[in-house]
Amino acid sequence: MSDTILGVDGLSVDIATPRGTLHAVRDISFSIKRGETLCLVGESGCGKSMTSLAIMDLLPKAAKRQTRRLAFAGEDLAGASKRRINALRGNRMAMIFQEPMTALNPAYTIGNQLIEAYRLHRNASESEARERAVFLLGKVGIASAAERLGQYPHQLSGGLRQRVMIAMALMCGPDLLIADEPTTALDVTIQAQILRLLADLQRELGIAMLLITHDLGIVARIADRVAVMYAGQIVEEGTTEALFRSPKHPYTRGLIDCIPVPGRTVPGGRLGVIPGVVPSLVGDIRGCSFRDRCSFAQDICAQAPPMRGTTDSQSWRCILENAA
Amino acid sequence: MTDTALSLPTVPEPSAGRKLARRFFGQKAFVIGAGILAVIVALALLAPVIAPHDPYAQNLAMRNVPPFWYEKGSWLHPLGTDQLGRDYLSRVLYGARISLLIGVSVVAISGLTGTAMGLAAGYFGGKVDLLVTFLVTTRLSMPVILVALAVVAMVGGSLWIVILVLGLLKWDRFAVVMRSATQQVRSLDYVAAAEAAGASTTRIIVGEVLPNIVPHLIVVATLEAASAILLEAALSFLGLGVQPPLPSWGLMISEAKAYMFFSFWLIAIPGTALALLIFAINLAGDGLRDVISPEGRA
Amino acid sequence: MSALLEAQDLTRSFTVGQGMFKARRTLHAVNGISLDIRKGEVLGIVGESGCGKSTLARMLLGLMPPTGGRITLDGTDIRELGRKGMARRVQPVFQDPYSSLNPRRTIASIVALPLEVHGIGTASERRRQALEILDKVGLPQRFADRYPRELSGGQRQRVAIARALIMKPEIVVCDEPTSALDVSVQSQILNLLMDLRRELGLTYVFISHNLAVVEHIATRVAVMYLGRVVELAETEALFRTPRHPYTKALLASVLTPEPGEGIPETGLGLAFPDPLNPPPGCPFHPRCAERMSQCSSIAPRFTQHGRDVVACHLHDSEQVAAISA
Numbered sequence: 042m043s044d045t046i047l048g049v050d051g052l053s054v055d056i057a058t059p060r061g062t063l064h065a066v067r068d069i070s071f072s073i074k075r076g077e078t079l080c081l082v083g084e085s086g087c088g089k090s091m092t093s094l095a096i097m098d099l100l101p102k103a104a105k106r107q108t109r110r111l112a113f114a115g116e117d118l119a120g121a122s123k124r125r126i127n128a129l130r131g132n133r134m135a136m137i138f139q140e141p142m143t144a145l146n147p148a149y150t151i152g153n154q155l156i157e158a159y160r161l162h163r164n165a166s167e168s169e170a171r172e173r174a175v176f177l178l179g180k181v182g183i184a185s186a187a188e189r190l191g192q193y194p195h196q197l198s199g200g201l202r203q204r205v206m207i208a209m210a211l212m213c214g215p216d217l218l219i220a221d222e223p224t225t226a227l228d229v230t231i232q233a234q235i236l237r238l239l240a241d242l243q244r245e246l247g248i249a250m251l252l253i254t255h256d257l258g259i260v261a262r263i264a265d266r267v268a269v270m271y272a273g274q275i276v277e278e279g280t281t282e283a284l285f286r287s288p289k290h291p292y293t294r295g296l297i298d299c300i301p302v303p304g305r306t307v308p309g310g311r312l313g314v315i316p317g318v319v320p321s322l323v324g325d326i327r328g329c330s331f332r333d334r335c336s337f338a339q340d341i342c343a344q345a346p347p348m349r350g351t352t353d354s355q356s357w358r359c360i361l362e363n364a365a
Numbered sequence: 366m367t368d369t370a371l372s373l374p375t376v377p378e379p380s381a382g383r384k385l386a387r388r389f390f391g392q393k394a395f396v397i398g399a400g401i402l403a404v405i406v407a408l409a410l411l412a413p414v415i416a417p418h419d420p421y422a423q424n425l426a427m428r429n430v431p432p433f434w435y436e437k438g439s440w441l442h443p444l445g446t447d448q449l450g451r452d453y454l455s456r457v458l459y460g461a462r463i464s465l466l467i468g469v470s471v472v473a474i475s476g477l478t479g480t481a482m483g484l485a486a487g488y489f490g491g492k493v494d495l496l497v498t499f500l501v502t503t504r505l506s507m508p509v510i511l512v513a514l515a516v517v518a519m520v521g522g523s524l525w526i527v528i529l530v531l532g533l534l535k536w537d538r539f540a541v542v543m544r545s546a547t548q549q550v551r552s553l554d555y556v557a558a559a560e561a562a563g564a565s566t567t568r569i570i571v572g573e574v575l576p577n578i579v580p581h582l583i584v585v586a587t588l589e590a591a592s593a594i595l596l597e598a599a600l601s602f603l604g605l606g607v608q609p610p611l612p613s614w615g616l617m618i619s620e621a622k623a624y625m626f627f628s629f630w631l632i633a634i635p636g637t638a639l640a641l642l643i644f645a646i647n648l649a650g651d652g653l654r655d656v657i658s659p660e661g662r663a
Numbered sequence: 664m665s666a667l668l669e670a671q672d673l674t675r676s677f678t679v680g681q682g683m684f685k686a687r688r689t690l691h692a693v694n695g696i697s698l699d700i701r702k703g704e705v706l707g708i709v710g711e712s713g714c715g716k717s718t719l720a721r722m723l724l725g726l727m728p729p730t731g732g733r734i735t736l737d738g739t740d741i742r743e744l745g746r747k748g749m750a751r752r753v754q755p756v757f758q759d760p761y762s763s764l765n766p767r768r769t770i771a772s773i774v775a776l777p778l779e780v781h782g783i784g785t786a787s788e789r790r791r792q793a794l795e796i797l798d799k800v801g802l803p804q805r806f807a808d809r810y811p812r813e814l815s816g817g818q819r820q821r822v823a824i825a826r827a828l829i830m831k832p833e834i835v836v837c838d839e840p841t842s843a844l845d846v847s848v849q850s851q852i853l854n855l856l857m858d859l860r861r862e863l864g865l866t867y868v869f870i871s872h873n874l875a876v877v878e879h880i881a882t883r884v885a886v887m888y889l890g891r892v893v894e895l896a897e898t899e900a901l902f903r904t905p906r907h908p909y910t911k912a913l914l915a916s917v918l919t920p921e922p923g924e925g926i927p928e929t930g931l932g933l934a935f936p937d938p939l940n941p942p943p944g945c946p947f948h949p950r951c952a953e954r955m956s957q958c959s960s961i962a963p964r965f966t967q968h969g970r971d972v973v974a975c976h977l978h979d980s981e982q983v984a985a986i987s988a
Contacts, residue, residue, distance in 0.1 A: 262924055299849065308880075308899075561755045
């Protein structure tokens with residue numbers, strides 16, 4: 042499969058806490074093809090951000106990664122050296138964070154930050170790097186890009202900063218872009234602008250994207266495929282169309298029913314709810330982790346549910362053929 | 366409505382009290398510091414019972430007796446006697462009372478003043494804040510030891526003068542820390558909610574703000590107590606603090622200066638006691654800070 | 664429907680850059696807002712960060728004095744009502760359930776605080792009332808003696824709602840009450856707010872940046888931009904036929920979970936609203952796709968369209984005629 046850019050097989054992340062081991066990510070597998078957008082969606086604490094950090098090898102010290110295989114463009118990075126990872130990170134794999142103000146260094150001009158990484162990875166001359174920076178700033182819709190290079194992050198608005206972050210991620214022409222809640226800190230109008238920009242650039246440059254978000258609206262509009270995470274596992278995966286039209290897992294169904302949608306939900310009417318709370322991921326977890334909140338739960342759910350699939354477009358982890 | 370019992374295996378939550386206890390005892394620094402401190406406080410409180418002699422009783426026949434571990438020492442005076450033949454162990458024990466009294470009283474006065482100023486500045490902001498900030502800046506421009514020296518030189522030294530002077534000089538850190546802690550709490554929504562519930566400003570400060578800044582207060586208090594004890598020792602050493610025949614550790618070191626080369630223990634013993642007390646207080650204070658705010662360690 | 668709470672030409676400015684040697688600038692967080700909140704309605708207030716919606720909320724709660732204009736409750740200036748008088752009738756629910764509960768108090772004590780402040784009942788009566796209201800917001804009794812840190816975000820927000828309701832207020836001002844919550848918890852809280860409104864006959868001021876939520880819960884919506892209300896309309900009308908270009912852009916930006924629709928084009932430029940440097944004329948004109956020559960110099964006035972109002976030159980036929988004449 043040469044058209045797979047990222048293949049994750051059996052990824053787990055364990056975090057040691059005073060109360061025991063927290064299983065933040067539990068044996069998840071997925072792959073992204075070149076030029077494709079995969080959205081990891083889930084609520085806080087489901088392990089979606091840990092997954093992205095684990096792929097980039099940026100996990101905090103207390104977290105331990107285990108994986109059978111982590112293939113990037115056919116190369117297994119599971120046991121790769123720090124040097125090799127550093128050479129890929131920021132170069133062929135780039136990341137966009139939620140809060141551009143904390144991801145950009147306040148002490149350097151944006152020009153410095155754009156140019157530095159490019160020169161490091163590409164061994165390019167200063168003028169070559171500067172030319173590319175100006176080109177990309179223009180590409181992300183920033184006018185008078187040459188003057189902007191001399192500005193510091195705090196001189197830009199939140200929306201502009203996120204554009205700079207995107208330009209920075211694109212500097213080395215990555216094959217894979219990992220965006221962790223890239224628009225959560227932005228206003229809704231700016232969010233739409235940034236997402237549109239991301240989608241356009243991605244299509245134009247043929248970059249694969251792993252987008253992490255909690256917002257089903259974003260997922261529906263931008264993803265080719267979706268993986269729904271719950272309690273550290275992927276509980277359902279499929280094409281965006283299939284997953285939204287006929288969600289199979291009770292959790293996916295529940296999530297979609299929770300959100301008010303103008304024109305679809307009745308104003309003032311009752312919204313769907315998912316009763317209960319997310320289970321603790323500390324210690325041993327057996328069976329289906331959603332069973333205590335699931336209206337379809339049966340005794341058999343105390344055992345690990347099977348992974349079911351229709352064609353290759355949808356698969357889900359449930360005892361039921363169809364929860365919808 | 367939402368709270369279904371979870372049957373998934375979860376680690377049982379220990380009780381709040383036990384968690385707190387675990388956090389305290391998990392801190393080695395705190396345990397050691399607080400342990401030493403507790404021993405010193407106990408010895409000071411029990412001084413009248415355990416001191417072998419009257420700390421003021423002179424016995425000129427028994428001057429400069431060395432402690433028991435010297436050849437000439439005797440168990441009658443375990444830590445020997447001073448230049449006037451007073452029992453050194455008894456004086457060190459009573460000296461602990463002076464140091465602790467200084468520490469507690471100075472912190473009480475400065476803590477009250479500084480906390481009131483910090484709370485007012487942090488809560489009300491604006492002109493009050495400007496005034497307090499100005500007072501703190503002014504106070505910080507005066508070196509404590511020089512001002513204390515000048516005042517004591519003018520009005521004469523005594524235990525209570527020292528306490529008063531230090532108490533009225535050392536409120537600055539309380540004011541600064543309480544001001545920023547109050548500002549932070551003031552901006553939180555539970556203060557706004559109490560205000561919207563109709564609570565008076567006094568009630569909000571006492572019921573909502575103060576309980577949430579007490580951890581900071583405790584930490585500053587320990588550090589300031591240690592610093593006050595050292596300052597008293599320094600002032601007494603210079604002869605401008607506690608006056609003889611009171612057994613202040615600083616004064617004891619001062620009185621022993623002349624005998625330094627013949628009777629080294631006269632300086633070493635109160636010096637060690639002083640160092641141990643300061644060490645214990647700082648250790649306990651540091652540990653306390655870590656216990657109270659495990660996430661906010663600087 | 665009569666106005667219960669009314670704001671007349673409300674302004675609030677802040678001086679920023681305090682300190683002895685720094686230049687001071689004035690920030691007009693709220694810049695001449697007139698609003699009426701009618702009994703029994705849910706008035707949604709939407710706008711983006713920095714539009715002044717939270718400042719407006721604080722003024723409506725009596726937590727922040729306006730620098731200009733006045734607020735009346737049933738015709739009485741709220742300054743005359745005083746803190747306690749206001750507390751009985753208007754209560755808040757804030758955004759962040761982590762900072763809105765005092766971490767050193769138990770849940771029962773947090774909920775009973777308003778009763779305690781007003782000296783209502785004995786300690787045991789207050790506790791009984793607190794337990795009753797906790798039950799009403801869906802929290803079992805066993806939570807009463809716990810501390811906020813032992814509760815999840817959604818449970819904390821229920822506590823905040825219980826505290827707001829224990830004095831049986833008429834108006835609850837909700838400032839982004841679900842923005843900090845996960846979507847599955849958000850729907851629980853929205854359902855709860857709707858149930859309580861029906862049961863207790865409450866009036867809500869519901870502030871949010873999430874238009875889908877506002878459409879769901881509000882009966883009337885005020886759209887704010889840089890300290891001003893630019894459009895105020897019945898919810899259905901506003902979502903069906905938005906008049907102000909900013910409202911249109913906001914509506915276009917709502918990403919409903921419809922696969923295949925793609926990301927909408929908002930038509931907004933790169934300019935961003937800076938409350939410290941509001942543009943002259945219409946505050947929205949630098950980003951407006953439909954701007955005309957007068958927009959950069961003349962501030963638009965409010966025009967009435969049925970029951971709705973909008974401040975935009977496009978909808979002010981007299982002004983347009985006067986200028987072209």
